[in-house]
Amino acid sequence: MPLTATAIKNAKPTDKDQKLYDQGGLYLMVRKSGTKTWKYGYWGANGKQGTYTIGDYPEISLQEAREAHLKARRLVGEGINPTEGKRQQAAKLAIQEKRFSDYCKEWIAKQNYARSTLGDLEQRLEKNIYSGLDKRPVDSYSTRDLLDILTPVAQRGAKETAKRMAGIMRQVFNDLLLLGLIDNNPAQGLAELLPKPDHRQKSNFGHITDKVDLKNLLTQIHNPSPRQSPITTAALKLMPLLFLRPYNIRHMKWDYIDFDTAMLTIPAEEMKSNRELKVPLAVQAIAILQEVREMNKPGPYVFITSHGHGKPMSENTTTAAIKRLINPNTNETYGTGFMTSHGFRHTASTFLNEMGYSPDAVELQLAHTNKDRVRATYNKAQLLDERIRMMQEWADYLENLRKT
Structure with a gap:
């Protein structure tokens, strides 16, 4: 006969697990430990016997167990494993959330x-x-x-x-x-x-390879709009000097900078190449960073968002600032494909190679990992010495170009 709430409540554990049957394969398993669990025994469409666990009593009452049993019987009647059906239902609920x-x-x-x-x-x-x-x-x-x-x-x-x-x-x-x-x-x-990218462009990143264009851009950067944040201006000034990836400029931390040795050391986990990068800092770069240090509130990042909270400057900030600059040769903004924040890397690579610097030193400073270019036969200390000289001479070149 069907179970009653009283019979379930009064059921005591024995020295063996026992099953108290209700109806239609629903039963209460009373274990030696005293745990009471609702289960449903059934024969599946494949002819094999299965057991579906509904849940523990008293968390699930007799009435709730019967309702769950009825749903499980319907699934079995449709040839569905009720345990799998329960998982699918949980997955559907997860999808909704x-x-x-x-x-x-x-x-x-x-x-x-x-x-x-x-x-x-x-x-x-x-x-x-x-x-x-x-x-x-x-x-x-x-x-x-x-x-x-x-x-x-x-x-x-x-x-x-x-x-x-x-x-x-x-x-x-x-x-x-x-x-x-x-x-x-x-x-x-x-x-x-999707609309196809125009691969006829010279690069995915707009960049400058003409000396006059570079001079004009540097002049624009050093004469910003009064509405532009001084922090944004400092970031733009530093970009052509260091030609780092925009992310590494925006996420630069004070801990990475050694003012005594004039060296910026970016840890491997911050680099796309997963290798530590040493960036020699020219006197012009040091001066910019010292100005930023005086402007900033205490915090880990060098270039912080204008909204406060000590968060790093957003990608849109430098991109939008470049887009607002006017190219005097075309009377268009630099953002119309002429120059991007990433483009400083291409520009520096072009000019430095044309100026006769070692391609290996240039590639190392760009943090490229092309093994054919950065040969293991080079002494790393000598390369660093060359890069220190190259970075200072590059900064001097940019300064003279802008002022002449």
Whole structure:
């Protein structure tokens, strides 16, 4: 006969596990330890016996156990393993609660990105896709939805960024597909639907290779708008001197700088190459950094956001500042593909090689890891000495070019 609430409450443990049956395969397992657990025994579609654990008593009452048992029986009748059905239901609930950014961050955590790459990637994801993709559960998006999110990114000129975002979407959605959280990958083939980058351009990054153009740009940087933050101006002044990746400028810390030896040492985890980089600081660079130190509030970062909180300057700050500068030769802004914050690296490489400096020293200072260029036969100490001289002479060249 069916169980009663009183019988369940009064059931005592014995020296053996015992089953108290209710109806339709539902029973209460009373273990020797005193634990009481609701279970459902059934025969599956494959002819094999199965057991579905509903949960413990008294957390689950008799009435609740019967309701769960009824749902499980329906699944068995449809040929579905109720345990698997329970997992799928939990997954569906998780989908309703979690958003694309949650899954994307989990995917990123499994990748072996350098910290510098990771920082820039997270900023691009925040700026370009999280807001658009976090509005609905991940199983509700179509390829058309994703295309509507990325097309504006490509149309504003960031076609390579849009393509990269499409690639990340594809990999994240593919993981969700393999986990059974979605039925298809809406990002499959998405990159092919985006406007194609113009590979006829000389570089992915606008940069200057003409002396007159470089002089004009330096003049503009050293004569900023009164509305521009002095910290932003200092960052722009330092960029052509050090020709680091923009991330390494923005995330530079005071701890990395030795004013006594005039050396900036960027740790390996901050570098795209995953190798420590020593950057000799010319007297002009030291002067800029000392000015910033006097302007800044105490904190780890050299170039902080204007909003306070001690956070590093955003990527948009330097990019927007360059875009506002006017190229007197074309009367257009430098942001129209003529120059970018990353372009200083290309510019320095072009000029330094033309000025006769060792290609190996230039490549090392750019933190490139091309083994054919940076040969192991070179003595590293000699290369550093050459780079110290090169960085000071480069700073002198830029200063003289601007002032003449």
